[in-house]
Amino acid sequence: MDILILGAGGHGRAVCEAARDAGFAPRGFLDARAPLPDMLGLAVLGDEAAHDGGPLLIALGGNALRLAAAARMRCALPVLLHPSVIRAGSAEIAEGAVVMPRVVLGALARIGRLALINTGAIVEHDVVVEEGAHVAPGAVLCGGVRIGARAMVGAGVVIAPNLSIGADAVIGAGAAVLADVPPGRVVAGVPARGVD
Ligand SMILES: CC(C)(COP(=O)(O)OP(=O)(O)OC[C@H]1O[C@@H](n2cnc3c(N)ncnc32)[C@H](O)[C@@H]1OP(=O)(O)O)[C@@H](O)C(=O)NCCC(=O)NCCS
Structure with missing residues (x-):
């Protein structure tokens, strides 16, 4: 599928390479x-006004920015699922979600619209990742965890089973989360505690 990529930053480059691996034909940024x-051999064609209405991969690192862009652009938002992903047959992935190399998606995992599951993350059985959330590289979400909309789970985080992370919460890199995190809180450390 021919596709444009919104966002020509570092995440845009990562999405471009993953999209090529997945059989998309990126036309430009x-x-x-x-x-x-x-x-990466592609032109940056202009700002959003240069969009011709075709399908888009939204490669903006900011969680709220991805959702806002999708609301403005009103076009097809394909799923990007890298071919190295190990995906249980029962795992569901909503439109515009990006699942990067070597991710594992367990049984009945549900990945929300425009969520980003980054390189090597492990999303165990029955995990729910709501829309626009970002699970950074190497994070481990144990079974039954719920990640609220637009939350950011930092690199290398471990979240113990069945916990709930509120909308817009931020989990610092390397944290071990052993209790629910309320919406909008920033936590870090082992065990994770508030740093906001
Ligand atoms: C948690 C985080 C969001 C806090 O950022 P911030 O609001 O700018 O906070 P600060 O850097 O001012 O740090 C506040 C305090 O928390 C501590 N802290 C920050 N991040 C921490 C972390 N990941 N683990 C442990 N402690 C941390 C700081 O040492 C500081 O402590 P102090 O007050 O005793 O000096 C950020 O440090 C972080 O870890 N972001 C995630 C990055 C990531 O994984 N990105 C993925 C990219 S793909």
Whole structure:
């Protein structure tokens, strides 16, 4: 499928490579900072006004930014599932979600719209990741965990089974989360405690 990528930053580059691996044919980037130099052999065609209505991969690192862009652009938002992902047959993935290399999605895992499951994360059975959330590289979500909308789970985090992370919460890199985290809180450390 021919596709445009919104966001020509570091995450845009990662999405471009993953999209090629997954059989998409990226045609170029859109970026609010255009004009920008070509990247990975593709032109940065302009800002959002250069969108021709075709399908888009939204490659903005900010969780709320991805959701807001999708609301403005109103086009097809394909799922990007890297071919190295190990996905249980019963795992569900909603539109616009990006699942990067070497992720594991367990039985009945549910990945929300425009969520980002980054490199090597383990999303165990019955986990729910709500829309726009980001699970960073190497994070481990044990069975039954729920990640609220737009929450950010940092790199290398471990979340113990059946816990709930509230919407817009942020979990610092390397944390061990052993209790529920309320919406909007910032926690870090082992065990995780508030740092906000
Ligand atoms: C938790 C985090 C969001 C806090 O950022 P911040 O609000 O700018 O906070 P600060 O850097 O001012 O740190 C506040 C305090 O928390 C501590 N802290 C920050 N991040 C921490 C972490 N990951 N683990 C343990 N302690 C941490 C700081 O040492 C500081 O402690 P102090 O007050 O005793 O000096 C950030 O440090 C972090 O870990 N982000 C996740 C990054 C990541 O994984 N990104 C994925 C990219 S793909």
